[in-house]
Amino acid sequence: MGTDTVRTETSDDVAGRRREQRGWYFYDWACSVYSTSVLTVFLGPYLTSVAKEAADPAGYVHPLGVPVRAGSFFAYSVSLSVIAAVLVMPLVGAAADRTGRKKPFLGAAAYTGAAATTGMFFLSGDRYLLGGVLLVVANAAQSVAMMLYNSYLPQIAPPEERDAVSSRGWAFGYAAGSLVLVVNLVLYLAHGSFGVSESTAVRICLASAGLWWGGFTLIPLLRLRDRPPAAASAGSGSTPGLRRLVATFRDMRRRPLTLAFLLAYLVYNDGIQTVISQASVYGSEELGLGQSTLIGAVLLVQVLAVAGALTMGRLSRIYGAKRTILGSLVAWTLTLAAGCFLPSGAPVGFFLLAAAIGLVLGGSQALSRSLYSHLVPPGKEAEYFSAYEVSDRGTSWLGPLLFGITYQVTGSYRDAIISLVVFFVLGFLLLARVPVRRAIADAGNPVPERI
Incomplete structure (x- = not known):
């Protein structure tokens, strides 16, 4: 050097x-x-x-x-x-x-x-x-x-x-x-006026x-x-897909702290993805809300996620990405707990729940991506981000499985939604244990002043 x-x-x-x-x-x-x-x-x-x-x-x-x-x-x-x-x-x-x-x-x-x-x-x-x-x-x-x-x-x-x-x-x-969803909804809801x-x-x-x-x-x-x-990255890329993925994770074993962060992300992101996918089911089946209310809630989440992502990005400059993500996981836990007690047939409460989800959603995802980027060794960005994307998309069946089993056992969507708290609590504990400054150094990257 x-x-x-x-x-x-x-x-x-x-x-x-x-x-x-x-x-x-x-x-x-x-x-x-x-x-x-x-x-x-x-x-x-x-x-x-x-x-x-x-x-x-x-x-x-x-x-x-x-x-x-x-x-x-x-x-x-x-x-x-x-x-x-x-x-x-x-x-x-x-x-x-x-x-x-x-x-x-x-x-x-x-x-x-x-x-x-x-x-x-x-x-x-x-x-x-x-x-x-x-x-x-x-x-x-x-x-x-x-x-x-x-x-x-x-x-x-x-x-x-x-x-x-x-x-x-x-x-x-x-x-x-x-923006596009607003335009789409105008066309969909007033399709007769457009002659289709x-x-x-x-x-x-x-x-x-x-x-x-x-x-x-x-x-x-x-x-x-x-x-x-x-x-x-020399010599990589000719191995078949699954063997290539296995080889990437084997390479990660030489960087156990990167792997530890990926495990924490896998857990709490599974909770995030399950909330996104099952919130409409909870709203329609448990709270008795109509399709227009559910679509409006989706739009509210999208709008507020813009402000949430930018706000949490600013907070990370003060408190660091790791602490900000940990704070967002606490917010997710409190949001789910509040959602469990929403009264049926009351769209206002569901919109408040959607607003809370929107404010933490974008920031949780954005800061997780940026924090992981510090843990990737130079020259292996795409390869390591393939493992990140697999964690993001390939394991998102665990949360829905727990949600479904809880509902099957209890017959209550309220119990099913509160069961997802375990992903945020466990993800919080796993992420809190990752020494990110040492993980960044072990990956061969410069350590930011605040992380």
């Missing part, structure tokens, strides 16, 4: 970095509408209705000759997309690190997902199998693209800027999701998310730049 030449950063260097960061924000702006409008609001109910249209008298469809209850087809398609992503992400991540050319991989994944989403316009009648294929392709492509997008963070932001940059990226995504049927309105909403995704992806592809591969 003593022989390294210290280079003073010029104003051109700073301007170039800011340009890349602004381009990077716009990928979240581009792809988040898929998560919000497609996955969260429109596709699940619509694809289920298409599958029911194609079902036999017993209520089953038969993709590839396998009997599947029509009401389960969407969930099975999502699960299959996660499996596909888990197989592909490690391969792409290692190849991107080996070649140093992340941008072509990012573009290929993004436009594959955008094209599949746009193709959902043709999902009509009884074409449930087309919908399943497009969902698997779009969802897997989004996971691969997000892995590559996240891996840019340690390259475009020095340690002292990373929390703020990550938070702005999440804020851009939630802002785009809110309800199903046509849904198909337009789905396809518009794909066009938005593809159109705004041009900005990061123009502004981000590739970098020469680091020596640490």
Whole structure:
């Protein structure tokens, strides 16, 4: 280290970095509408209705000759997309690190997902199998693209800027999701005024998310730049998917503190994802709220998540990312506890719950991403972020499983929602035990003054 030449950063260097960061924000702006409008609001109910249209008298469809209850087809398609992503992400991540050319991989994944989403316009009648294929392709492509997008963070932001940059990226995504969802809801709720049927309105909403995704992806592809591969990534990338993933986790065993953070993230993020996916079930089945109230709550979460991500990014500059995340986990726990006592048939309480979730949601995710970026060894960004993305998407069945078992045993959605507290409490304890400054040093990265 003593022989390294210290280079003073010029104003051109700073301007170039800011340009890349602004381009990077716009990928979240581009792809988040898929998560919000497609996955969260429109596709699940619509694809289920298409599958029911194609079902036999017993209520089953038969993709590839396998009997599947029509009401389960969407969930099975999502699960299959996660499996596909888990197989592909490690391969792409290692190849991107080996070649140093992340941008072509990012573009290929993004436009594959955008094209599949746009193709959902043709999902009509009884074409449930087309919908399943497009969902698997779009969802897997989004996971691969997000892995590559996240891996840019340690390259475009020095340690002292990373929390703020990550938070702005999440804020851009939630802002785009809110904007497009408002437009989609206007079309959906007033489809008759626009002279289209309800199903046509849904198909337009789905396809518009794909066009938005593809159109705004041009900005990061123009502004981000590739970098020469680091020596640490030499020789990686030719191993098949699962073996590549196993090799990545074996490499992490030499950095047990990075692995310890990933375990903590796996636990509390599973709780976050379960709350997001099951909140509407809780609202409709336990609280007796209507569809318009639930969609309004989703929109409120999106809007407030922008403010939450930016606010928690500022708090991290004062208290450090780790302490801010720990504080957010306390807030999640208190929010769930309060949600357990909401009165039935009272939308105001549910909107307050949605507001609390929105304020901690974006910041929890943004700061977790930026903190993990400090724990990734140089030259292995995409490979290590493939493991992060697998933790984010590939293990999100544990929370729903606990939620379902609790409901089955107790018959109460209130007991089911409060059972999720265990993920936030355990995640808090695991994260609190991680010495992040030592973990950053062990990964070979400079330790920020405040972390």
